[in-house]
Amino acid sequence: AAKRRGRNGVCVFEASMREILTERVRLETELREAVRAGVIRPHYQPLIHLDGGKIHGFEALARWTDKSGNAVSPAVFIEIAEEAGLITDLSGQLLRQACLDALSWPSETRLAFNISPAQLTDRLLGLRIIQILGETGFPPRRLEIEITETAVVRELATATQTIEELKRIGIHIVLDDFGTGYSSLSQLSNMSFDEIKIDRSFMNSLGEEDSKQTKIVRAIVGLSQGLGITTTAEGIEQLSQLERIKELGCNLGQGYLFGKAMPANHVAGFLAGRNAQEADVRLGR
Ligand code: C2E
Ligand code: MG
Ligand code: MG
Ligand code: MG
Numbered sequence: 001a002a003k004r005r006g007r008n009g010v011c012v013f014e015a016s017m018r019e020i021l022t023e024r025v026r027l028e029t030e031l032r033e034a035v036r037a038g039v040i041r042p043h044y045q046p047l048i049h050l051d052g053g054k055i056h057g058f059e060a061l062a063r064w065t066d067k068s069g070n071a072v073s074p075a076v077f078i079e080i081a082e083e084a085g086l087i088t089d090l091s092g093q094l095l096r097q098a099c100l101d102a103l104s105w106p107s108e109t110r111l112a113f114n115i116s117p118a119q120l121t122d123r124l125l126g127l128r129i130i131q132i133l134g135e136t137g138f139p140p141r142r143l144e145i146e147i148t149e150t151a152v153v154r155e156l157a158t159a160t161q162t163i164e165e166l167k168r169i170g171i172h173i174v175l176d177d178f179g180t181g182y183s184s185l186s187q188l189s190n191m192s193f194d195e196i197k198i199d200r201s202f203m204n205s206l207g208e209e210d211s212k213q214t215k216i217v218r219a220i221v222g223l224s225q226g227l228g229i230t231t232t233a234e235g236i237e238q239l240s241q242l243e244r245i246k247e248l249g250c251n252l253g254q255g256y257l258f259g260k261a262m263p264a265n266h267v268a269g270f271l272a273g274r275n276a277q278e279a280d281v282r283l284g285r
Helices: 002-037 074-083 087-102 117-121 125-136 149-154 156-168 185-190 212-227 239-247 264-283
Strands: 041-049 055-065 110-114 143-148 172-178 195-198 230-233
Touching: 002 074, 002 087, 041 087, 041 264, 055 074, 055 087, 055 264, 074 087, 074 117, 087 110, 087 117, 087 125, 110 172, 117 149, 117 156, 125 143, 125 156, 143 149, 143 156, 149 156, 149 172, 156 172, 195 212, 212 230
Parallel strands: 055 110, 110 143, 143 172, 172 195, 195 230
Antiparallel strands: 041 055
16 A cells, blocks of 8 residues: 555656646746737836825836736746746846836836846846837936845846946936845945835734834834935835834835736826825815
């Protein structure tokens, strides 16, 4: 009986491995076609000034629906795009589209755009971004490039060079998902980031005054302020989290409480709605 179980175990294992591999191959094939067809599009999630509630800008988040109609998470397909050598093409398409979309927003509204870890090894990355800005006419000072902590640490030399290149023409550099990687707070001062985004994982236990998370966030915000770095809180879902993060002195906020990522043609309506709300508050309606 033990033998049969063992053998069955192996069979089950092989079957599920095969399934995983088949699924991975299918996704890669479909992704290749999707990139060729240019059907992966940026959606936009609002970034809000916590003091006053004005819109700071929008973060472009890639959205892809595969042939079976399933929305595939960018956390999944960006990694496949990196491994399949598709990331340069895909990212170029997304940035070009995002710049064109953002040109129709109010004139000071920022566009935040994610760069994946593998892209940071590309010595031509800076040039590619600058070229797209040139082609679309999108002003560099309205662009924020988001890079994750782990990627920067892993690719320190190339990343530093690219960051300097982009900063020289006025692009803002954002350290994304801060607090999940291994970069020390002292690295913050060396690398001249303009903004850090405190990872969503810190929002959970923010309600408790003495929680470790609250203390860490307070320290991050304090240090950033001292260094002149803007702080953004990701993943604000509840009013209590918003109140807490405001008290801690964070500058910007992002999360489902303000709005999820929306397609380009919903942004104008969203902005109009926010303006109407603000007018109501001003006029005491
Ligand atoms: P990220 O850059 O940290 O983006 C924030 C993620 O948190 C987004 O997930 C967003 O939808 C989600 N989020 C925002 N507010 C909330 C909230 O209140 N609650 C919860 N539970 N989630 C919230 P999304 O769109 O699935 O993207 C996941 C990751 O995929 C991004 O994390 C980013 O690293 C990557 N990604 C997305 N689009 C692109 C892209 O165009 N290029 C690259 N290189 N990476 C991208
Ligand atoms: Mg991001
Ligand atoms: Mg993030
Ligand atoms: Mg994140």
